[in-house]
Amino acid sequence: MQTKSAARNIFFGGTIFFFVIFVGLVAHSYSYIVTTSTNVKTLTEAVAHGKKIWEENACIDCHTILGEGAYYAPELGNVCKRLGGKDAVMGMIEARQENEEDTRQMPNFNIKGKDLEDLAEFLCWTSTIKTQNWPPNEAG
Template identity: 50%
Template structure:
């Protein structure tokens, strides 16, 4: 019994396989889009101030040095959760004031350390940037970017 793959059979396998994987691709794309829009974005807190803060982030090219969600230059610290690290959940006003004071104090002039430039942002711009960073920290990143564990 000879098994021969005819042109007709090969064509049917090609078209059937192509259709199968195209349907899988469309299904995964739809599932990803649904997840991002329903669980991945904190749309409830997406305000005009957050949008202005993102524009400040982009116009001053903060991503040239910092990362957010693991994207950026990796030259300076990750800022996706900076407001959480400064305690925005326990003391929102204190965390925002700490952020504003730190930004106004740049460059610090600490020897042996690379310096962040002074952008001379107004208080309103600093509030917007802080609101953007706070909003960015609310995203459900499912553990991304990975952080080294602290073991001592």
């Protein structure tokens, strides 16, 4: 027979036990993000501004970034590595905004100058995130 106090002890004991495990896992995830996966030192103003441009233009409506987003256009989490650097990314975004006849179309967002540079900066910063070898192939 289980007494009332035994039931109470199981309830509180279990709650505290799993709460402690939860706090431990949060601390572990946090330290993992801060120390290994996100490159905080290189997180500049330009990168933050580039992310804003990325969000304002809803690039994610067609592209994935680190797997998140839509599957219409290529994965861009590794685009900087794939194309070989920031200048190439800027050139590609510029070219994609023009009306080329023979490729799938990307809208012309009219992104240029500092906005274009910071956007490329953001995509190049993103490609430095340690993703445990994701995507599994170059094309994403």
